[in-house]
Amino acid sequence: MNTAGLTRFGGAVGSTQPLGSLTTDGPGTTQINGPSIQTTGTQSYGDPVTLGGNAILTSLAAGT
Numbered sequence: 001m002n003t004a005g006l007t008r009f010g011g012a013v014g015s016t017q018p019l020g021s022l023t024t025d026g027p028g029t030t031q032i033n034g035p036s037i038q039t040t041g042t043q044s045y046g047d048p049v050t051l052g053g054n055a056i057l058t059s060l061a062a063g064t
Contacts (some may be wrong), residue, residue: 003028007047014038018060024049032057 001007001024011034013019021041024030030045033052037043039059 001025001030005029006031009034009037012036 005028007024008031018038018040022039023044025046028047030047030049032055036056
């Protein structure tokens, strides 16, 4: 995700099919309001991140 504005995740991301990876970069901001983000690879947040509620960020081992 590459934007100079706000990137907002409002629901579960990757809960049915985990993403390969997730990267955000500045100069924007990221807001995670959903319950979870799941990837099989890396998660890299290159801008300020705000977590809403009890957000869980998980990177799963490949093949699980």
